[in-house]
Amino acid sequence: MGILSWIVFGLIAGALAKWIMPGKDPGGFLVTMGIGIAGAFVGGFVGTLLGFGGISGFNLGSMVLAVLGAIGLLALYRQMKK
Template sequence: MGFFSWIIMGLIVGVLAKWIMPGKDPGGLIVTIIIGIVGAFVGGFIASLLGFGGFSGFNLYSVLISVGGALLLLYLYRVIKK
């Protein structure tokens, strides 16, 4: 995936994660994109460790893995923040 694809996917994943897990989080558009991009890496890493394989492009499987990683990041942020 190219640079702009990562940004678009990060925005979609970040918005989905914040929609699924609403709450008081930092953020505007840039933070949402960063959460989505880092969530994609975290989700891909965990999926690879569990034997599901990583993500291979912009498809539903990749978005689901990425949203899972972003949700994990949001959860950890909230635990650390308290």
């Protein structure tokens, strides 16, 4: 996947993570979307380390890994900003 695909994929993952974990986030919508992009990278990396495979394109398995990574980073971000 190219860099533009990663960005779009991360934006979708961030939006889904925000939908799954609603609430007031410090930093607003743009920070949440940035966390989604970073979560796509983290989810793919951790998934590869654990043997689930990485993010290989726009498919369901890759989206699940990206959303889980975004949820993890969003939860961590909320804890750090409290």
